[in-house]
Amino acid sequence: MILLAGIPSETPLEMVGTALDALGADYRFVNQRHVATAAIDWTSDETGVSGTLRMGDETIDLATVSGAYMRLMDDRMLPELEGLAPDDPARTHARAFHEALFRWSEVSPARVVNRAEPQGSNGSKPYQAQLIARHGLLPPPTLITNDPAAVLAFREEHGTIIYKSISAVRSIVKTLDDEDMGRLERIGWCPVQFQAAIPGTNIRVHVIGEAVFPTWIESTHVDYRYAKRQGGSTELSAHELPEEIAARCVKLTADLGLAFAGIDLKLTPDGDYYCFEVNPSPAFSYFEANTGQPIAAAVARYLAGMDQARPKARRAAAGKKRKAAG
Amino acid sequence: MVMILCEIGDGAALWAAGRLQERGIRADLVTATALGAARRWEHRITGTDVRTSITLPDGRVLDSAGAEPILNRLSYIPTERLRAVSGADYGYAMQELYALYLSWLAGWPGRVINRPVPQGLCGNFRHPSEWATLAARAGLPTTPWKQGSGDAPDQAWLPRPAELSVYVCGDEVVAPIALSDALTEGCRALARLANCDLLGVDFERVTSDAADGDAWRLTGASPLPDLIRGGDALADALAKAFTT
Numbered sequence: 001m002i003l004l005a006g007i008p009s010e011t012p013l014e015m016v017g018t019a020l021d022a023l024g025a026d027y028r029f030v031n032q033r034h035v036a037t038a039a040i041d042w043t044s045d046e047t048g049v050s051g052t053l054r055m056g057d058e059t060i061d062l063a064t065v066s067g068a069y070m071r072l073m074d075d076r077m078l079p080e081l082e083g084l085a086p087d088d089p090a091r092t093h094a095r096a097f098h099e100a101l102f103r104w105s106e107v108s109p110a111r112v113v114n115r116a117e118p119q120g121s122n123g124s125k126p127y128q129a130q131l132i133a134r135h136g137l138l139p140p141p142t143l144i145t146n147d148p149a150a151v152l153a154f155r156e157e158h159g160t161i162i163y164k165s166i167s168a169v170r171s172i173v174k175t176l177d178d179e180d181m182g183r184l185e186r187i188g189w190c191p192v193q194f195q196a197a198i199p200g201t202n203i204r205v206h207v208i209g210e211a212v213f214p215t216w217i218e219s220t221h222v223d224y225r226y227a228k229r230q231g232g233s234t235e236l237s238a239h240e241l242p243e244e245i246a247a248r249c250v251k252l253t254a255d256l257g258l259a260f261a262g263i264d265l266k267l268t269p270d271g272d273y274y275c276f277e278v279n280p281s282p283a284f285s286y287f288e289a290n291t292g293q294p295i296a297a298a299v300a301r302y303l304a305g306m307d308q309a310r311p312k313a314r315r316a317a318a319g320k321k322r323k324a325a326g
Numbered sequence: 327m328v329m330i331l332c333e334i335g336d337g338a339a340l341w342a343a344g345r346l347q348e349r350g351i352r353a354d355l356v357t358a359t360a361l362g363a364a365r366r367w368e369h370r371i372t373g374t375d376v377r378t379s380i381t382l383p384d385g386r387v388l389d390s391a392g393a394e395p396i397l398n399r400l401s402y403i404p405t406e407r408l409r410a411v412s413g414a415d416y417g418y419a420m421q422e423l424y425a426l427y428l429s430w431l432a433g434w435p436g437r438v439i440n441r442p443v444p445q446g447l448c449g450n451f452r453h454p455s456e457w458a459t460l461a462a463r464a465g466l467p468t469t470p471w472k473q474g475s476g477d478a479p480d481q482a483w484l485p486r487p488a489e490l491s492v493y494v495c496g497d498e499v500v501a502p503i504a505l506s507d508a509l510t511e512g513c514r515a516l517a518r519l520a521n522c523d524l525l526g527v528d529f530e531r532v533t534s535d536a537a538d539g540d541a542w543r544l545t546g547a548s549p550l551p552d553l554i555r556g557g558d559a560l561a562d563a564l565a566k567a568f569t570t
Contacts, residue, residue: 041474044459046467051474092478099479107459120444124425126371127432127444133374142371144426150368166429167421189407190419191367191426 001064002027002303003053005101006071011285012296013071019300027303030055030101032073033080035094042104049108053101062104067111067303072098111259111303113208118257119280123168125193128277135252137245137265137275140195148184151176151194158196166193173223200268201322203239205246206284207253208260209307211298212246214239215287216322236290239322245273252278259302267322327352328568329388332399334359338553339399345561351568353397356388362404369430376433393436395568400447401550403427439495439523439567440549449522449549457547460519466512467543469530486545488528493556495524496570498563500556509542516547523567526551 002020006013008029020027030038034055042051042062051062075081075098076091084091105112121128129139143154144166155161155176163180164173174180175197202217202224216239217224220232227234241249245265252275253261262282266274284295301307328346332339334357343353366381380388388394403423411419424447431442440449452460458471492509493500494517499510517525526549529542553560 039475041472041476043470043472044455044462045470046462048462049459093475096477096479097475100473100475100477103453103455103473106453107455117445117450123421123444124428126369126429127425129371130374130376130429130433133371138373139371144367144369144429146367165422165425167418167425169418169421189411190422191369 001060002067002069003030003060003065004028004069004071005030005032005105006069007032007073010071010073012283013069015285015288015296016069016299016303019294019296020304022297023300023304023306025300025304028055028058028060032075032078032098035075035078035097036080036090038097040097040100040104042100044107049104051104062108065108065110066305067113068105068108069113069299069303070102070105070115072102111305113259113299113303114261114280115257121256122278122280125164125166125168125171125277131256132252132275132278135255136248137252138272140198140274140276142193142195144191144193146187146189146191148187151184151187154194154196160197161194162197163192163194166191172226198266198268198274200266200274203241203265203267203273204287205241205249205263205265206261206282206287206293206295206298207249207263208295208298209302210250211302211307212241212249213287213293213295213298214241214246214265215291215293236287238291238293256280260299327354328395328397329353330355330397330399331361332357333401336399338551339397341554342397342561342564345558346565346568349561349565351565354386356382356386358400358402358404359406360384360386361400362406367426369426371429371433376429376435378430378434380430390433390435393434395437396431396434396439397564397568398431398438398440398442398448399550400427400431400442401451403447437523437568439564441521441523443521446549449525450520451549452520452547454546457544461512461516461544461547464512464515464519465508466516467532467541469543469545486528486530488545489531490529490542491551491555492527492529493525493551493553493560493563494522494527495556495560495563496567498566500559500563502555502557516544520547520549522549524551524564525549 004013004017008031037056039054053060053062075094081091106115132139161176162173163176165171204215206213216237219227219234221227224234249263258280262279264276288295330339330343330353346353360382363383364380368379370377378390403420408419428442431438443450455471458468461468492513494513499513513527525547527547528545530545532541532543
């Protein structure tokens with residue numbers, strides 16, 4: 001049995017459900033919007049983790065759950081709870097149900113995509129950069145400081161530099177321009193992260209278990225995610241990584257404790273692969289819709305434990321090999 | 327010299343500083359307040375090379391070039407420089423500082439007890455369900471953890487009284503009574519699974535008819551234990567951890 005937890009109409013969850021249908025796998029949605037009729041009780045002891053999950057009229061033995069895809073939204077924001085007081089019994093039940101479900105997912109022996117604990121590394125970009133560097137992928141040269149003089153020296157050393165959040169909050173990348181230089185003394189209040197601007201082409205690599213799906217990204221803007229919003233454009237296409245780089249991505253994902261990750265690489269004109277971050281909760285649908293890469297199917301196969309039968313799955317994801325523009 | 331990072335009222339940190347000095351190891355207290363008011367930060371990552379330099383208000387400089395060992399008892403982000411910040415910006419600044427402290431202490435070249443993780447500045451403050459599950463994997467007798475949609479989520483975090491507190495520090499297991507080999511090795515295994523160099527492990531006595539003494543089962547664990555109760559044996563273990 002596989003659980004898909006979240007809102008069934010959310011695109012990634014829906015796509016994985018469709019892929020599980022194609023596999024003929026046994027799965028259930030844990031529909032957050034039906035929380036009023038859901039209940040869970042579980043125990044962890046010296047014999048393992050056991051319990052039951054009830055959704056409507058159906059009760060599931062949690063010992064039979066071998067996989068879970070967790071895409072839960074903040075239960076406090078559920079439309080069904082809108083307008084209810086904080087201590088309304090419906091809210092109290094929803095909070096307790098979600099907390100119990102979440103705690104079960106953290107200790108269950110099932111394949112969980114992804115558990116919360118290993119997702120934590122993404123909350124500190126420089127911390128994650130240290131983990132990335134240990135896996136043979138280059139993080140951009142990074143300076144975090146509240147000293148304007150250090151920033152000036154860093155810019156002198158690297159030429160164009162960018163700045164972005166240290167944490168995962170407000171994570172928008174911007175080039176340090178003349179206007180920013182005029183207010184640089186403000187960093188005295190709180191250290192800011194600066195990085196050498198790395199020329200080249202962005203590659204988003206989705207890793208699920210052993211399967212690797214690299215996507216080549218041509219964009220008019222520094223941060224391709226916001227190009228369209230800022231009047232530019234972004235084009236995506238399937239790509240093929242050198243075997244060694246793909247293997248590093250797989251190992252990095254596994255060593256971070258993640259089953260599924262979206263890794264942001266950049267290929268420079270010199271042929272170097274830089275790694276900017278590992279996204280532990282990738283909303284892959286945008287990439288699959290634009291490239292046709294079967295990412296949802298790979299997630300489904302992983303959840304169903306069917307990925308083990310295809311250790312060379314990464315080859316199925318092959319696209320073109322290219323060089324970065326100079 | 328061991329740097330002890332701590333809250334300003336942390337008696338266990340003062341105790342540790344005194345006991346380490348008695349054992350010939352210089353110790354310098356660096357309070358969270360001083361860190362929060364640091365005059366200058368410089369944290370660099372170049373490939374696998376991580377360098378940090380922090381200038382405190384009193385002029386002391388914590389520099390990774392010195393690779394001083396650290397006893398890390400920070401549990402909250404110091405907010406001295408954020409008093410003028412409010413609303414959403416305050417939460418953002420807190421996240422930024424947490425991310426910086428995490429990277430700094432994770433990349434410090436000297437020994438750090440305990441290293442930070444995303445879930446805690448001095449180690450992972452795990453939910454009781456996770457301790458119960460990890461303890462079972464470590465082979466320790468454990469109080470079963472039960473949770474359901476009828477339970478108040480906050481109840482889990484209420485402290486539970488400990489009848490026996492055991493400390494794991496490096497390879498040493500320190501307890502006020504003689505422990506069985508199984509319990510000793512179980513505590514050591516739990517610290518390894520929890521990725522903690524220093525771990526406090528709490529037990530409750532199990533009513534038992536067993537003729538061979540008391541039986542114990544785990545009720546919880548912490549990467550920030552009250553060191554004072556560990557006494558001289560724990561001070562010896564700490565000194566050993568920082569000198570070997």
